[in-house]
Amino acid sequence: MRNEERRERLKAALLDAAERTIAESGLPALKARDLAKDVGCALGAIYTVFPDLDALILAVNLRTLALFDRAITAVRIAPEPEGAATPAERDAAVETLVRLAVAYLHFAAANPARWRALFQHRVTHALPDWYLVEQVRLFRYIEAPLRVLRPDLGERERALLARSLFSATHGLVSLGLDEKLMVLSEPVLRGQIEIVVGALGRGLAEG
């Protein structure tokens, strides 16, 4: 079918245009009519490849998650010690946590609009499975250092704690960059993350 190919082309063009608009002007600037004009298709054509704009935004957000995945895999991870961890190895695990958090900050600061779209987008329908899968996948990076700091925790407790560490870091970055509270410069914010996540890691290890 030649038609399938055209559909795929249109879908890709819409994704590109939507991503560009979001990255340049933020999620609220994404308008169906502008989008159609950008890719040179009719207004209704959008709805032949996506059920609604929500689905399109979700697809863009998936791209953002993939981008972030590449950023996070570039973080240097301390090797997991075998058996009980030495104090130095625990320090290394804490440092890994801090590096992961700083990488999160760096990504958010480098892609502010794209990153905001991840959270600004309020979903009405249930989220698709692949979206949740991607989220869980990202939490795994946090679990490795946690295994060193808290070898006593079970799989489930560790996953929960990893989620909580992410949430705390997200809070720091989110409110730090957001204009609702006072905006902090990236270096200042980085310092706060190092202090807070560092203290958090050390506190977890001894508790």
Place this chain on the structure above:
Amino acid sequence: MRNEERRERLKAALLDAAERTIAESGLPALKARDLAKDVGCALGAIYTVFPDLDALILAVNLRTLALFDRAITAVRIAPEPEGAATPAERDAAVETLVRLAVAYLHFAAANPARWRALFQHRVTHALPDWYLVEQVRLFRYIEAPLRVLRPDLGERERALLARSLFSATHGLVSLGLDEKLMVLSEPVLRGQIEIVVGALGRGLAEG
């Protein structure tokens, strides 16, 4: 002027109706036409007492902040030791931090829609001064225990750290209650807060 009184009555009625709608159905359910119908005034009348709906929402949010202020002042605060703190006094300060964080969670869980409105509302204009003042005031509660845990910090550094602790806690609560990630029950979330904020407090004290 009898007219001034009528204006004030209308303003109060609009605030009440808007607050009720937000509390019951969330910020997105707030519609100008419904609001006018609720208070029995014309559509345009709203704009004779508020410049736009944003201002109305902001006024509702101020009420929410006042509510929260009452909740947070009910938290038991460990007395500030004079001179250097003993280990027991440090523990008490950490516990105070945990209690403050749990109070935040409790408020958010008890008033989910009102609390969400505080952050869902994206502001286009600059925020009014009284709004920022109220925020800073709330951060002060966190600074007292921090003074015990980190007497070495200057006023400015402590204020910044207090803000960061709030941000981290907010992240925990926000993502914990939000349906975008998996929703956690309040007891589970409370446990996570106790673990994370507790570790954070202990880590800060030794660092």
Place this chain on the structure above:
DNA sequence: ATGCGATCGTGAACAACGTTCACGCAATCG
């Protein structure tokens, strides 16, 4: 090659939204 049916993009139209503004009513003053 030609006609016919199916298929799919089109963009005018719809509903709902926040916001505005010319009108008309009512109260006040000369």
Place this chain on the structure above:
DNA sequence: CGATTGCGTGAACGTTGTTCACGATCGCAT
């Protein structure tokens, strides 16, 4: 009592996202 002033009114406007009857375009059989 009539003129004037002030103010609430709600129809109307400009934007939204989404839909759907229409018409063009393509594939296939004749």
